[in-house]
Amino acid sequence: MRRSVARIGTIALNTFREAVRDRVLYNLIVFTALVVGCSLLVGQVSLAIERIVLVNLGLTSISLFGIVIAILLGIGLVSKEMEKRTLYTVVAARPVRRWEFILGKWLGLVGTLTVNAAMMSAAFFGALLLLAHHLNRGDLGLVVAIYFILLQYVLMTSLALLFSTFSSPLLSAVFSFCMFIIGSFADDLRGFALMAHGPARWVGLGLSYVVPNFASLNVITQVAHSVPVGGHLVLLETVYVLLYAGAVVSCAVLVFEHRNMK
Amino acid sequence: MAAIETFGLEKTYKVGFWRKRPRRALKPLTLAVEEGEVFGFLGPNGAGKTTTLRLLMGLVFPTSGSARILDRELDDPEMKRQIGFLPEQPYFYDHLTAAELLHYYARLSGVDPRERSRRVDKVLARVGMEEHRNLQLRKFSKGMLQRVGIAQAIVHEPRLLFFDEPMSGLDPIGRREMRDLMQELNEEGKTIFFSTHILSDAESLCDRVAVLHEGELRDIGVVADIAREVSGQVELLWNGVAALPAISVLGGKCHATRDTVRAVLPERSLDAALDALRAKGCRLISVTPVRITLEDYFLSKLHAKPAEPEVRA
Numbered sequence: 001m002r003r004s005v006a007r008i009g010t011i012a013l014n015t016f017r018e019a020v021r022d023r024v025l026y027n028l029i030v031f032t033a034l035v036v037g038c039s040l041l042v043g044q045v046s047l048a049i050e051r052i053v054l055v056n057l058g059l060t061s062i063s064l065f066g067i068v069i070a071i072l073l074g075i076g077l078v079s080k081e082m083e084k085r086t087l088y089t090v091v092a093a094r095p096v097r098r099w100e101f102i103l104g105k106w107l108g109l110v111g112t113l114t115v116n117a118a119m120m121s122a123a124f125f126g127a128l129l130l131l132a133h134h135l136n137r138g139d140l141g142l143v144v145a146i147y148f149i150l151l152q153y154v155l156m157t158s159l160a161l162l163f164s165t166f167s168s169p170l171l172s173a174v175f176s177f178c179m180f181i182i183g184s185f186a187d188d189l190r191g192f193a194l195m196a197h198g199p200a201r202w203v204g205l206g207l208s209y210v211v212p213n214f215a216s217l218n219v220i221t222q223v224a225h226s227v228p229v230g231g232h233l234v235l236l237e238t239v240y241v242l243l244y245a246g247a248v249v250s251c252a253v254l255v256f257e258h259r260n261m262k
Numbered sequence: 263m264a265a266i267e268t269f270g271l272e273k274t275y276k277v278g279f280w281r282k283r284p285r286r287a288l289k290p291l292t293l294a295v296e297e298g299e300v301f302g303f304l305g306p307n308g309a310g311k312t313t314t315l316r317l318l319m320g321l322v323f324p325t326s327g328s329a330r331i332l333d334r335e336l337d338d339p340e341m342k343r344q345i346g347f348l349p350e351q352p353y354f355y356d357h358l359t360a361a362e363l364l365h366y367y368a369r370l371s372g373v374d375p376r377e378r379s380r381r382v383d384k385v386l387a388r389v390g391m392e393e394h395r396n397l398q399l400r401k402f403s404k405g406m407l408q409r410v411g412i413a414q415a416i417v418h419e420p421r422l423l424f425f426d427e428p429m430s431g432l433d434p435i436g437r438r439e440m441r442d443l444m445q446e447l448n449e450e451g452k453t454i455f456f457s458t459h460i461l462s463d464a465e466s467l468c469d470r471v472a473v474l475h476e477g478e479l480r481d482i483g484v485v486a487d488i489a490r491e492v493s494g495q496v497e498l499l500w501n502g503v504a505a506l507p508a509i510s511v512l513g514g515k516c517h518a519t520r521d522t523v524r525a526v527l528p529e530r531s532l533d534a535a536l537d538a539l540r541a542k543g544c545r546l547i548s549v550t551p552v553r554i555t556l557e558d559y560f561l562s563k564l565h566a567k568p569a570e571p572e573v574r575a
Contacts, residue, residue, distance in 0.1 A: 003372060010369045014355065021357035084353045089414055092319035093347035093424070094370040095339035260322040262275075 007096050008104040015108020016115075019073060025116060031065055032123040039127035054131055055142065055224040058124040063149045063220070065120065066113050067180060070153050073112070074160025075172035077105045078252075082261055091261075099253045106161050106249055113153040121146050141223035144234060148217045151241040155212045156180060158248040165255040183214035212244055263333055265422050265453040266295040266318065270327035273313050287313040289478045290327055295455055295470075297421075300448050302464035302485075303457040304560055305474035311457035312350060314474070315426050318455075319347055332422060343372060346415035350426040350457075352407055356400035360391055360410050363399060364417050371418035385413040389443070404431045412443065423447065425456035429463050441467060465556040473563040480563040488559045495552040496532050498525045502544035509535055526552060 019025070035058050042050045042057075081087040090096055125142075129135065159179050163172035182189070186208050193204025217237060219229050270290040276282040288310040295301045305311050316322045318329055320336045334341035354363055364382040373381055386392045389409040394402070399410065408431060415423055428444070429437045437460075444467055448454055458464055464471055465485060473480040498514070501521050509516055512535050514527035527535060532549070539546055 006372075007370055010366065014358075014366055018355060018357045085349060086353055086355055088319070088321060088349045089347060089352065089354070089367065089411075090370065092321050092349075093342060093345050093415070093420075094367065095342040095372060096370055097337075097339065258323075260275075261316070262322065 003095075004097070004100055007094075007100050008107065011090070011096070011101060011104025012108035012111060015077070015105050016111050019109070019112040024069060024073065024112065025119070027065055027069065028116065028119050028123070031061055031120050034061060035124055035127045036130065039131045042131070051128070051132055052224045054128060056220060058127065059142070059145050059149065059220040059223070062117060062120045062124060062146065063152060063218070066117055066149060066153045067156050069116060070109065070113055070156040071160050071173055071176045071180070073109055074157050075164050075169045075176060077109060077161050078102070078164040078256065079167070079169050079172065081105075087261070098257050102161070102165070102249065102253050102256050106157060106252075109157045109161070110154055113157065114150060117146065117150055117153065138226045141219075141226065141228055144229045145219050145223040147234070148219055148229075148237060151237060152214055152217045154241055154245050155183075155214065155217075155248075158245040158252070159212065162248050162252040162255070165252045165259065179212060180214060183212040184218070185215060186211050186213040187215040213240070217241070263297055264294040264330075265297045265299075266293075266301075266329070266331055266455060268293055268314075268318075268327065268329040271314070271317055271324050271329050272326045273310075273317060273322060274325045287477055288317070291479050292327075293472060293479065293482060295453065297453050298448075298451060299469040300444070300454045300467050301456070302468035302471040303455065303474060304459065304461065304464055304471050305457075306459055306564070308476075309474040310477040311474055312426055313477075315347075315424055315457060318424065343418065344421045346418070346420040346423045348408075348411045348415045348423075348425045348428055350430060351404075352411035354399050354407065354410060354414070356398065356402075359396050359398055360386065360402075360413070361395040363410065364413055367414045368417050373418050381417055381419070385417050388416075389413045390439070405433060405436045408432055408436065408440070412440070416447065420452070422453045423455070425454065427458055428456055429458060429460055437463070461556045461560055471556070473560055475564045483559060483563075485556065488554060488556060494529050495526050496529050497548075497550045497552055498527065498532075498535060498539075499523070499547040499550075500539055500544045501547065502539075502542065504542040505539050505544045508538035508542065512538070522547070 035054075038057050039054050042053045078087075081090075087101065091098055091101055125135070128139070128142075156176065160172060160176045163175045167175065189204060189211070190208035193201055193208055196204055222229060268291050270292055271288065272286075272290045273288040274284045274286045277285045291310075291314060303311050303314065313322070317324055318331065318336065329336055332341050332344055355366075358366065361382055364385060365378060368378045368381060383392070386395050389412050391406065391409050391413065394406065399407065402410065408428070412428070415425070425444070428440055432440060441463060444454055444456070448467075454467075456467075468485050470482060470484050471488075472482045498509070500523055503518055503521065503523060506516055506518065506523060509523075509525050509527065512527055512531040514525035514531070514535065516523055516525040518524075525535075529551070536546070536549075
């Protein structure tokens with residue numbers, strides 16, 4: 001077991017290093033420029049709501065930047081390794097089991113996104129300080145919102161990884177993006193289903209529970225208006241994401257375990 | 263103990279987009295490679311060499327049959343710790359430097375952390391890459407990548423090595439160095455199983471060769487025995503062109519350079535040819551039996567019937 005953990009850690013570290021050296025974190029420069037620029041701009045043009053505007057814009061950007069990176073890197077996690085045949089020397093002649101490889105790649109990307117989110121958050125809080133000149137206890141809700149965004153990354157990475165095990169990068173990108181869009185409207189889908197009758201109601205309801213619920217992980221508007229997020233919701237969402245991501249990564253392992261690497 | 267054993271190992275792929283049809287890449291293959299030998303897997307492109315290697319490496323799953331390496335199952339991690347693999351035209355993580363890549367593979371192979379740096383330095387020196395240890399692999403030439411490929415295959419000091427077309431893409435000097443390295447590794451007691459279609463490499467390195475064609479094992483031969491075999495032809499060398507027509511009539515293929523003539527003819531015509539030379543007053547220089555080369559053997563097996571499976575005690 002200790003050896004497995006060491007191998008998974010080695011693969012995760014390599015995945016992180018690859019992302020850093022491929023200049024993925026350069027997106028931080030764009031993000032920082034965007035958030036700081038906007039903070040200066042809204043400080044000039046809005047009256048009283050400049051904090052709300054900045055929180056909405058900053059957190060939405062953290063969410064979208066991370067999701068895009070999760071999709072772009074996630075879709076190549078396995079397929080790129082197969083295409084370039086880099087995994088031949090990892091799983092063929094090393095005591096690395098296929099599930100260890102998948103788990104290592106997944107952890108590496110989640111780690112990359114976490115570091116990315118931490119840096120974007122630092123830039124965001126810097127911009128907030130620039131605008132409001134101080135932070136208060138109510139801003140703790142912003143940390144919860146960022147934690148929820150991290151949970152979104154975990155979901156997205158798992159889905160992109162799953163698609164990457166059986167499909168081309170282009171198709172994986174399309175599938176992942178569609179899942180994000182549908183998942184962002186999961187609550188609306190459930191609402192429509194409840195209004196429908198007959199089989200449509202059950203199909204709609206079933207679908208709304210099967211798709212990843214990105215909507216429930218979006219508390220940006222709530223925290224922008226300083227409405228606190230309950231501790232039970234944090235716990236519930238954490239358990240939900242862990243279970244959902246666990247199921248998706250298990251599917252990825254299952255597919256990869258039986259895949260011929262031509 | 264056999265280092266590699268296959269029992270009716272077979273692979274059929276499904277090809278086509280809509281109507282999938284089967285394509286047999288490897289017909290049932292039964293063979294055994296003994297520990298300590300250099301075993302060459304010969305065949306033209308598309309013969310099934312790479313498929314066999316991928317099956318043995320657990321990259322693809324057999325349609326039927328099975329195989330054992332070092333007397334263990336193909337997915338046994340303990341066995342994998344003892345083997346090294348160089349794929350054809352290897353490609354590695356190009357964001358890493360040569361030293362980082364080898365550290366990465368050493369870690370995955372479970373090399374003791376206290377040993378790791380020493381092993382990496384040793385293999386880098388062995389493949390002549392110590393100067394480029396801190397250069398990212400994206401800046402490497404094909405030949406340099408091949409050297410790093412060898413280094414990653416031996417960094418954990420395996421007992422058994424699998425090389426898929428190890429000489430492909432190398433210049434003559436690189437090929438020579440690779441041959442020398444493979445010889446050294448074998449002298450250290452490592453078993454080497456390698457696929458190639460370059461027969462001269464196989465001839466100089468291998469103890470035994472298997473010929474594969476269209477996914478079918480055609481024969482397994484001992485290189486030393488093949489080299490001892492004679493072809494039933496003799497080569498005559500003499501001075502004087504006067505005997506040329508007489509030798510040609512006897513079925514000799516003649517080639518004259520000024521006054522010196524070289525002819526290859528059936529062994530049964532040798533006496534008559536010597537009489538003809540004497541009659542025309544020519545001076546005989548040499549008579550040599552023509553030996554079978556690996557190339558002759560290889561070509562003859564490509565058109566021969568498939569080999570019977572090896573019988574083991």
